[in-house]
Amino acid sequence: MADATGLQLSQRHFMNTADLPQQEIQALIDLALSLKHGEVKPSLAGKTLATLFFNPSVRTRVSFATAMFKLGGQALDLSMEGAWSFEFGDGVVMDGATIEHVKEVAPVLSRYCDGLAIRCSELVTKSAASASAGSWQNARQDLVLNSFARYATVPVINMESNVYHPCQGLGDAVTIKEQLGQPQGKKYVLTWAYHPKALPMATPNSQMLAACDLGMNVTLAYPEGWDLDPEIVKMASQRAKQSGGSLQIEHDMDTALEGAHIVCAKSWGALQYYGNWEAEKALRVQHKDWMVTQAKMQHTDNGRLMHCLPVRRNVEVGDDVLDSPTSIVIDEAENRLWAQMALLATLL
Template sequence: MPSSRPLRHLISLHDLAQSEIDDLLDLSLRLKQRPGKATLAGKTVGLLFFRGSLRTRSSFEAAMKQLGGNTINLTASSDFWELESGAGTVMDGRAPEHVKDAAAVLSCYVDALAIRTKPSGGAWAVDRRDADIRSWAEHARVPVINMESSLWHPLQGLADLMTMRESLGELRGKTLSFVWTNSPTAASPTAVHSLMHAALRYGMQVRVANPAGYELDEDVWRRAGALASEHGGTATSCTEANDAIRGAHVVYARSWHSLEDYGNPTLAASRRARAGDWLLDERRMALGDEAKLMHAMPVRRNLEVVDSVLDGPRSLVVRQAENRLHSQKAVLQWLLRS
């Protein structure tokens, strides 16, 4: 049910003007105070999960339902299907359907499509192009919302920004330190990418600490430098957790794979075994400036972060998760309210 407004997608926070992010954060905070109104009655969002999800799916469904709207899960495992995305392909392979057709059809049934894509896991140079989510956005006739692609996690980024604004107030000049953690089931750097760039647009001092070999994507990092210059912040990296934490206002823990071993689990496990101690404990956190702890979850307790820090007064981790609900309600209301 396409509307007459220009079609907007949310693939990355770069799709939003700074004033729009400001408005969304204000709306998120208002919705957190007064959750009640059924402003999206009669609206339906289709959810496509090409990869599993617990927190994203449940917070997204709850957001839509609290606003009086509906969700349709389009990819229960029995419905799963492979899609072709190349233009002009003779479709004699495994995929029985083209994204072009699936997107056109589903656009007839729902008011927006929220999509989590599955990276091929083969080559980072390919996956980083985010061809899947971009193909959906190209062919859909309703707004496409990125629920995490290879490169971005804008909904997590927005919830994290909201959480920092609640906790720190003014963000300009404050220090946000991303600290790598050593997990046997590494998450991904998407939440770091989205929040890092957004924080730099707010003039924050951003640091990233990781073992050698775990450097972030070159282009993401180059863009970070440019955003720092443009908005009066900084973007620096180091290879010691303590260097990043010293004087920081926020310590954001996150595990991610080495891009050098991308798609090679054996090499990845071997490299991880040599990465050393990155556990966030009381001693390390004490180096910060009354630093808050953030983590996008799931978190491996006492392996990534010790219990006393996670459950202590400076932990924002549950609040971050709660704010997924409120900030997604803001996004949905912004995109779908007639």
């Protein structure tokens, strides 16, 4: 079996699935499924991936480490939690808490390693290095991720930033293809769900893009006021059209779920209250009825339930769904591994 994938991507870094043409995404999905079925065996022998986690993780951490191991290489897990001491600002007089600049960190790690993977979502861990000061206009610049990409001399992989979680998007695309065979024209509903905290929009942005790139008829369902970034929604809608799909918005969960083949539950914070989360919470608690239950799933066309995990049981999704064959969340989590193996084997 070939030790190379034969696939080449048009981008050096993996920041957002929408940076890639749809054929390259399809090729990565096919490669992931071939890896899962043991049909190809690419090798990354002797290669190292540094994984920098500025936020907690279960799936991303373990699936990247295991992906590198299965490919014959290794991952170095660098936890940055509680120790965000790198500087990202230009021309800063570094006499405060930061101890070294990304201008040194990124090229130094690039001398040791063949790729850098970064998780940095400021909504999860508020820290000194989040320069956004609570503004979405600043947060959407993804300063930390983009600084690593700028100063690294090896490929950089986004393991969830403020704006995108492309590995979740790619993994979900693999799962949808695996479940439906031919996703084009099938109905995908990304439904907002209640959660006690305002969660980032990176995951729903990438999940929406994944379904749009598969040519599905995508419905976004959320209470009024919970719009995702309009520029990202516009881009997703264009990519859906390119692949023969569509994108529409509903504010009633029952109506949205009508005839769905895939239901993906995800919570996120309201963009218009970004950084003003107390005000957002006062409104969010009025939407506790946005929970996916078996009664809600009755509206679907034998729909399957996806969730990126971690999931709050009986808050976002009911036990009656999660404990039934309707739920494919464990397959979805597994497919992160195969999707990332496809990505790593191609990118490194």
